[in-house]
Amino acid sequence: MRTALVFHQRYLLHEQSRDHPERRERLSYTIDQVREEGLFDHPLILNLTPTEAPWDAAARVHIPEYLCFLEEASKRGGFIDFDTSVPTGLLSSALLAAGGAIRAADAVISGEAVNAFALVRPPGHHARQGTGAGFCYLNNIAIMTRHVQEKGMRRVMILDWDAHHGDGTQQIFYEDPSVLFTSIHQWPFYPGSGSVDEIGSGEGEGFTANMPVPAGTGDESYHFLFDSVIAPLAREFSPDLIAISAGQDNHFTDPLTGLALTARGYAELMKKAVDLAETLCGGRLVAVLEGGYSVEGGLPYTNLGIIAAMAGLDLSNIREPEAYQGWLVRAKDPSAHAKVREHAAALRANLSPYWSCFE
């Protein structure tokens, strides 16, 4: 099969509270769109149902004290921060999300599918070794990365394109040269980290690449960053697998962020990542859903575009309804691209001692 979709009906059920941005409604329209497009029934698509990640897999990333805290808090409910409370039964939901990322990776490693998308909730990229944060509890992509490394995929490149910096993932691999962490995110913005000066430390120095972008950044800038930073780094790093923290909150309709990526922009970005994976690592690419809060206006179109790109389908009609055009114009900042170029130049300079492509 070409593309595996990992989904569990329970991914629709997790909810911190009924009106939290990361709520049941978030993925419901996406699943409707994917179902209506017939993708759960498509000859190029393999449907996989995950199971909960084993405790050991989570423990490769998170400290036991934190996992025990989650276990206890899940019994009666608990609190991490103002964005992130622990509803009862949370640990099981979080392990199922991490299990989804693992199932997606297993499908790619075993050759069941060329690439895979885990449509999981709750998201993970803000979760650090010792705590959750920003709607996240277990760091799904980090747990998946450690899992594939156990299975022999030693070098993993992570591209985190969620609008928020993937601070949890960055911290977990900050000193690890086997994982190249790259992130495009709105800046300044939550969680505050992710400047071009954060490039890793110790043996991991040079293996973290942050591409902060200002509000109003659109398709053109994302593609510029992909071509001028991500692709050259990837070629030089030569990963065994590419992992994408796929946050769909860069969409111009997202209410929590200020970026201006379109559904087609997402799809073309994923197509570039797919092509890169095909050139560098036999197509092995695993995408794991992170944020995205334009539940109705954005996610159905962006998630569809991503799946279509992964499966190699025609992207020419991946778009939002025509009436959104004015919205897009309002969301875009024409001056953003210049700042993106400036930041990218600074990042390349910071990384030039470590990477010949930036010399």
Add this chain to the structure above:
Amino acid sequence: MLIGMDVGGTNTDIAMVDHEVTSVKVPNTLGVRQVLGRIRRPGRLAVSTSTPLNRVLAGPPMKVQTILIPGPGLSWPGSIRGAVNHRGEVVESIDLEEVDVALAVRGDVLAIAGKFSVRNPSLEQEVAARALHYYTAEKIAVSHHLGTLNFPARVATTRLNAQLMETVTLLTKEIGAEYRDFFFFKGDAGLIPPDHAVRNPSVLYRSSAAAVALGAFYLSGIAECLVVDVGGTTTDLVPLSGGRPVMETIVSENERTVTTAVAAQSIPYGGDSLIEERLCPTRVGNAIAFGGERPTLTDALNVTGCGIGDAMASRKITPLIAFEALEEYYSLVSQAVAMHGARRLVGTGYLAPFLVPEIARRTGTSVTIPPHWDCANAVGVAISRVSLTLHARFDSGRGCVVFNGEPQELRKMGDEEAVLDRCKEEVQQRALAAGADPRDVEDVQVLFFHSYDVIRGTYRSARIADVVVQIAPGITAEAP
């Protein structure tokens, strides 16, 4: 009195079931009205018609014009402007001039399908209304009645329906002239009222195999077996598990549809298969034993000692050719039966007692020939019950509930339990209105349920629920 009728390739089998079973076999050449005239008894009539539908599909190919309204998303050839979104809102309107240009390229029949039409049928309906200038109503199929999300599968189903609608409409009129209230028997072994069948005739597909399956179980009581139904032109193998046939998705023109029907394997040899030196997969007429002119498998049985019809007349073929023809039949069917790995066979069809025991011997299986084996299909149709599926979408924000693609005003939604109760009541009332026995609608299965709040700003502005409930196919409580 329960009356079941299975229109086959050559004959129509009719079974009348009350405290006993009586059956008649009538040649189709008489026409539907004459055939119905032979019954002349009050009772509940159910009709299985998959064979005439197969004939439509196997006949001269029809040109199916397809007009699609896909909106944003995956690309489709033959599409026009217009879009309904996942919420059921019209977000791009259609352009009637473009519709007219599309309709100018006439086909024999027309299929219209729009993405998310099951949440709002208005764009499909607009195109269909325009199409009435070009096609008669019974040649236009739309997709929203199908109720379920899956646009590609609805497109395939609607194309299939477009080809069958006129035939089913005609049959409904003919049968309705004799029996005002009757049911069609579906390929999943349940009954539906005729207006449902006209809207979605794909559900009638493979109904003959479903009829055999249900009849074989009712008459034999054997829940785990392979039914071997020996017909005139084919021998059909239908596996039963837990007393129910195994279901599979119907594929049409290599595309999956939204319709499921019994899994059945059809082997192109039966009692009327021609013997011309060897056994041929064709039927040219009755066996010589039944007044035909050329020898068939039935005649071969007579040559080897069976007494079927005018057995003496069968002796136009030599014993050697008869043995060889039978050997070929047994060998082919036994091989196919062995593939199913069943331990038990139930033989049905007129020739079952003559042919199925030998197949059982060769495959090491046990065999049962139930009473009324020769009309098991018609018995299956007679003793079936009304089975309806209801796809419901509640959206309090839009103030509407959509049942099987048809929106209604939603005044009060209530909690999850209230939504489920509403769906169960709705499907029960629809079944009762269609004429179901009240005992048959008591058990409503919930096949899908998902509900969530719609939050806009930080406020709960609405609630959505998607529900699928079903009154499952099965044997009616009216059956003795």
